[in-house]
Amino acid sequence: MLVNPYSYMAQHRLTLQCGPALPAAQSLLQLAGQPDLQAQLAPAPTAQQLLAAIEQAYQAGYEQQASTEFELQGLAIAGVGDPLLHTALLAQLLPAFKAQRHGVPVTLVSYGLVAPAGAPALCQQLTELGVEKLELYLPATNPPAYQQAVHPTQHGFSELCQFIHTASDAGLHVSCFAFAPCRQAAELRALARELGARAFMVIE
Template sequence: LALELLSQVLPAFKAQRHGVPVTLVTYGLVPAAEAEQLCQQLVALEVERLEIFLPAANPAAYQQAVQPQQYGFAEVCQFIHTAAEAGLQVSCFAYAQVKQASEIRALAKELGAREFVVLQADS
């Protein structure tokens, strides 16, 4: 998440678009030590909702699906939990080819997400 850019853009957007909710879509790959402060900053910027890509229910499957350069399954799970605790409306999503959708849905809900959605990939 480019917080510096968001802190420049969001106040102007909110001033011009009164009442329009702000949703950010992210991988949620945030260092655990920075997650709480980041979520507090997002709340202060009046971000209402986060949609976090969660294509797997375990570390090995996550690594295979996302192939992150740094951070991974533990960090995204921590971020989901921290964001929900901070009062952000969190939902998680994956694409139609995802395996173990019911397990991922259960994990997302356990971490505090309001919903888990399987999206259809564009053809």
């Protein structure tokens, strides 16, 4: 369900569009088979527009849902682009959101394609901004299969694996996911756990 051009419901939680920048050929929405949703989202929202979208969703009843069934789902940031490439927007958005909505967990849904040299500082920044969870796309167990599945435009399988490990060590709650159909779920779950992720999910 589309709330407005800046937010939508996904995985039983309010999800914000973060901007257009991507580290791969396609957005996660495209890979999930949701091009219609992607087409309805504004390409480059401001922090104020996102805060207004959050408030609209809460006024429309999301707060009542969140206090019961969706209590632990909170807010996700994903959309057309990758939130790890929009840290300036996160730095404006999240402190203001946390000041308004105490205790609501924030999750970033991302490819996790981060240069190893910059990963520790990025994880520290995310922690300081109040990000609790990372959900990282892990569709393959080796570099050739990952290259074929993702077509990354920057970094690749080894950088993703290193980032999962670094983020987990930094104290972030990391989980990995792939989209159905997924023939290697057991192998992917084992890899995710080995790298330090707490869970692996197959999203229908």
